[in-house]
Amino acid sequence: MKPPSIPSTLLIFHLRPARIRARDAAVTEALRLLRPWQATAPPGGPLSEKGGVFWIALPELYVEKAVSRLAWLGYTTAVDRLEPAAAGRSRRSKGAQADGKPALKWKGNLYRATRIYEEDAETFRENAPDRRSFLLETGNGQVRAVQGYRGDGGPFSRRALPVCDARLLVNLVHRQNMASLLDPFAGGGGIVREALLHSLAVFSADIDPVLRHGLSQMGAAHCIADARRLPFASESIEAVATEPPYHQDAWQAVEESLAELRRILKPEGRVAVLCALGQAEGLRQAGQSLNLTRIHDFTIERKGTDCAALVWEKG
Numbered sequence: 001m002k003p004p005s006i007p008s009t010l011l012i013f014h015l016r017p018a019r020i021r022a023r024d025a026a027v028t029e030a031l032r033l034l035r036p037w038q039a040t041a042p043p044g045g046p047l048s049e050k051g052g053v054f055w056i057a058l059p060e061l062y063v064e065k066a067v068s069r070l071a072w073l074g075y076t077t078a079v080d081r082l083e084p085a086a087a088g089r090s091r092r093s094k095g096a097q098a099d100g101k102p103a104l105k106w107k108g109n110l111y112r113a114t115r116i117y118e119e120d121a122e123t124f125r126e127n128a129p130d131r132r133s134f135l136l137e138t139g140n141g142q143v144r145a146v147q148g149y150r151g152d153g154g155p156f157s158r159r160a161l162p163v164c165d166a167r168l169l170v171n172l173v174h175r176q177n178m179a180s181l182l183d184p185f186a187g188g189g190g191i192v193r194e195a196l197l198h199s200l201a202v203f204s205a206d207i208d209p210v211l212r213h214g215l216s217q218m219g220a221a222h223c224i225a226d227a228r229r230l231p232f233a234s235e236s237i238e239a240v241a242t243e244p245p246y247h248q249d250a251w252q253a254v255e256e257s258l259a260e261l262r263r264i265l266k267p268e269g270r271v272a273v274l275c276a277l278g279q280a281e282g283l284r285q286a287g288q289s290l291n292l293t294r295i296h297d298f299t300i301e302r303k304g305t306d307c308a309a310l311v312w313e314k315g
């Protein structure tokens with residue numbers, strides 16, 4: 001008997017092993033990017049008992065379009081498409097796919113998973129902060145390309161946001177036809193770099209002048225500025241994604257900067273902040289007092305540093 005057709009195509013997303021516990025953030029990221037194509041995350045799924053995956057349904061008609069965006073995902077490394085496996089009496093159709101892998105049994109029917117996207121691990125690795133080159137102004141005023149620049153190790157200048165987290169932040173504020181994004185604590189440009197891949201006008205600010213050549217060379221319209229006083233007109237920026245310093249001495253300034261970000265954001269614009277877990281509560285309260293609507297609040301376990309990813313929308 002033919003297995004019943006699934007109403008929409010079901011895609012199985014494989015979580016990045018280093019972010020395997022940030023499943024909610026990964027699902028939200030995927031839904032946000034695939035939103036134009038009516039993506040949903042239906043409850044229950046063929047692999048629900050297994051860790052490391054989630055699933056998204058979308059109309060068959062849109063699968064090809066959606067695939068073009070999968071490489072933007074930060075917390076997903078591969079995506080499979082689930083299709084009914086041909087029924088029959090042969091041993092293979094009952095228990096295995098053509099490639100020898102066992103077929104998936106779901107609601108009494110057999111399905112096969114076909115890989116439709118897989119991250120190139122080596123390319124991903126090559127893009128990591130410790131492999132990139134960044135144009136830096138050194139102590140004597142000279143400008144030179146520094147390989148693997150990750151800040152000077154000072155409490156306010158650790159600059160090595162992993163590519164997957166930079167992507168997540170950009171995706172959480174992403175909107176169809178969005179034209180501009182700002183990182184007001186831009187550091188070594190991890191977020192700037194990912195935002196530029198979306199063909200946006202990317203603005204960056206950082207209080208540290210040594211970064212200006214590197215950020216400008218990457219393609220950002222950069223300014224040296226304190227995030228509490230930014231040289232942008234009110235309601236001029238569509239989205240903000242940022243990772244401020246984690247050190248406690250910077251927390252007050254970071255909380256104060258939220259009012260400035262609210263000022264420059266267009267209505268319905270979003271702000272995504274990756275912060276130290278200990279700073280999250282102060283930021284939640286700051287957002288509330290500014291009448292920003294908090295739409296996401298994720299805990300992200302990173303090796304050695306647990307963080308919170310907070311996202312607000314301006315009403």
Ligand SMILES: C[S@@+](CC[C@H](N)C(=O)[O-])C[C@H]1O[C@@H](n2cnc3c(N)ncnc32)[C@H](O)[C@@H]1O
Pocket residue numbers: 156157158159160161166184185186187188189190191205206207208225226227228242243244245246250253
């Ligand atoms: C954690 S780093 C950002 C790292 C960045 N996400 C990356 O991928 O490289 C924080 C940055 O905030 C900057 N900073 C600290 N206080 C600031 C302030 N009040 N206004 C603007 N930038 C500030 C620091 O110079 C530093 O570059």
